Amino acid sequence: MRQVVRAYLEQAGFRxxxxxxxxxxxxxxxxxxxxxxxxxxxxxxxxxxxxCRTIRRESGVPIIILTARVEEEDRVVGLELGADDYITKPxxxxxxxxxxxxxxxxxxxxxxxxxxxxxxxxxxxxxxxxVRVGDREVHLTPTEFELLAxxxxxxxxxxxxxQLLERVQGVAYEGYERTIDAxxxxxxxxxxxxxxxxxxxxxxxxxxxxxxxxx
Amino acid sequence: MRQVVRAYLEQAGFRxxxxxxxxxxxxxxxxxxxxxxxxxxxxxxxxxxxxCRTIRRESGVPIIILTARVEEEDRVVGLELGADDYITKPxxxxxxxxxxxxxxxxxxxxxxxxxxxxxxxxxxxxxxxxVRVGDREVHLTPTEFELLAxxxxxxxxxxxxxQLLERVQGVAYEGYERTIDAxxxxxxxxxxxxxxxxxxxxxxxxxxxxxxxxx
DNA sequence: CAAGACCTTCACCGGATCTTCAAAAGTCCC
DNA sequence: GGGACTTTTGAAGATCCGGTGAAGGTCTTG
Numbered sequence: 001m002r003q004v005v006r007a008y009l010e011q012a013g014f015r016x017x018x019x020x021x022x023x024x025x026x027x028x029x030x031x032x033x034x035x036x037x038x039x040x041x042x043x044x045x046x047x048x049x050x051x052c053r054t055i056r057r058e059s060g061v062p063i064i065i066l067t068a069r070v071e072e073e074d075r076v077v078g079l080e081l082g083a084d085d086y087i088t089k090p091x092x093x094x095x096x097x098x099x100x101x102x103x104x105x106x107x108x109x110x111x112x113x114x115x116x117x118x119x120x121x122x123x124x125x126x127x128x129x130x131v132r133v134g135d136r137e138v139h140l141t142p143t144e145f146e147l148l149a150x151x152x153x154x155x156x157x158x159x160x161x162x163q164l165l166e167r168v169q170g171v172a173y174e175g176y177e178r179t180i181d182a183x184x185x186x187x188x189x190x191x192x193x194x195x196x197x198x199x200x201x202x203x204x205x206x207x208x209x210x211x212x213x214x215x
Numbered sequence: 216m217r218q219v220v221r222a223y224l225e226q227a228g229f230r231x232x233x234x235x236x237x238x239x240x241x242x243x244x245x246x247x248x249x250x251x252x253x254x255x256x257x258x259x260x261x262x263x264x265x266x267c268r269t270i271r272r273e274s275g276v277p278i279i280i281l282t283a284r285v286e287e288e289d290r291v292v293g294l295e296l297g298a299d300d301y302i303t304k305p306x307x308x309x310x311x312x313x314x315x316x317x318x319x320x321x322x323x324x325x326x327x328x329x330x331x332x333x334x335x336x337x338x339x340x341x342x343x344x345x346v347r348v349g350d351r352e353v354h355l356t357p358t359e360f361e362l363l364a365x366x367x368x369x370x371x372x373x374x375x376x377x378q379l380l381e382r383v384q385g386v387a388y389e390g391y392e393r394t395i396d397a398x399x400x401x402x403x404x405x406x407x408x409x410x411x412x413x414x415x416x417x418x419x420x421x422x423x424x425x426x427x428x429x430x
Numbered sequence: 431c432a433a434g435a436c437c438t439t440c441a442c443c444g445g446a447t448c449t450t451c452a453a454a455a456g457t458c459c460c
Numbered sequence: 461g462g463g464a465c466t467t468t469t470g471a472a473g474a475t476c477c478g479g480t481g482a483a484g485g486t487c488t489t490g
Contacts, residue, residue: 060341094291102298127373128373128425141420
């Protein structure tokens with residue numbers, strides 16, 4: 001079994017260290033600091049879950065549990081102990097390799113999404129909540145940022161004041177539509193080179209506002 | 216089916232948007248920017264793999280494929296298209312929830328790469344759980360360390376109090392969001408040269424906190 | 431089992447931000 | 461060019477938000 005897994009993973013280009021019991025596994029983990037661990041729960045010498053727990057206490061290394069235990073309970077426990085994936089035997093070696101790749105892909109940095117929108121000189125980073133004009137960072141209030149971000153997710157599309165209000169203060173919007181105007185004004189002061197002649201936040205007369213599209 | 220999945224995920228504390236066909240899925244994805252997508256391959260109106268591929272072109276959002284197709288070939292293709300996990304029917308809802316958590320855990324934070332993070336004079340060793348300012352070691356409580364470590368895994372990214380709370384006391388968070396403020400205050404006392412003018416742990420007004428990026 | 435460490439909650443304060451209004455300026459269409 | 465309507469703008473008062481210190485509760489550890 002161990003040899004099959006090793007062979008397939010090496011075939012796929014990975015360097016593999018294989019050991020045959022729990023204590024050896026812990027020891028090898030501490031010595032080698034692998035990029036990923038495939039852990040068979042049925043190792044002699046130590047409860048598999050216990051090994052998983054111990055490793056998790058010491059490190060965030062990706063762990064794929066491989067086992068004959070098919071009980072739902074075991075799967076849930078394994079995943080909640082911090083395993084990244086849980087594969088039951090019999091399994092396809094090709095699938096194992098694909099799962100190893102998927103977990104590594106995610107674990108080695110492929111973080112969720114850049115989430116950066118660029119329009120002309122304007123850069124909007126949704127995760128960081130940062131807005132830059134050229135390379136000058138501008139400070140926006142929460143409402144201003146939310147307004148800009150809302151329009152930036154659909155450049156060119158027109159938003160009515162009501163839509164913007166809802167987005168900005170939640171569905172339970174109530175109150176003066178014109179409040180949006182005030183925020184738009186402040187936003188323009190901050191991001192427009194010439195607030196009198198907006199080139200980013202455009203007015204759609206009689207309807208609302210929209211953000212210019214990237215060219 | 217959709218309702219079952221929705222019910223379980225909501226029960227687990229997630230906010231769910233459910234749609235019933237391919238084009239709606241793409242549309243909802245673009246509009247809502249979810250943290251994770253559970254994708255049924257058998258949606259009407261569009262090939263499931265095609266949807267997966269399209270989303271992957273636009274974003275690194277975590278995707279879990281859910282399907283009745285049990286062929287090894289399909290699994291491998293799904294995972295290689297960039298899916299993070301592949302679950303076949305019939306599946307246990309509890310397992311689905313556990314897998315959603317596992318993928319999110321990995322995607323949202325726990326990047327394995329660097330165990331030591333340096334930001335200015337601040338050094339955070341995740342494996343050793345040690346923090347130094349300059350070469351003075353500072354003692355942090357478990358909660359303080361967890362807070363700092365969470366933000367340090369994504370310097371610059373903004374975390375809401377709720378996200379931090381969840382991370383610090385597990386998914387079953389409950390209680391006062393502003394508890395976080397107290398920990399932040401204590402953390403600042405320990406690591407900031409001038410706690411009144413933080414240069415590491417920054418407040419994002421109306422949203423939460425973030426850690427300064429390394430320059 | 432008791433001391434100490436740690437966590438949670440609360441209420442108050444000052445500052446940041448939001449809302450509202452009315453006047454001024456602009457736009458549209460005949 | 462003019463009337464009706466819409467948007468812009470500045471300012472002021474109201475509101476919201478984060479920082480803080482203290483008090484009490486809970487968990488850990490010897």
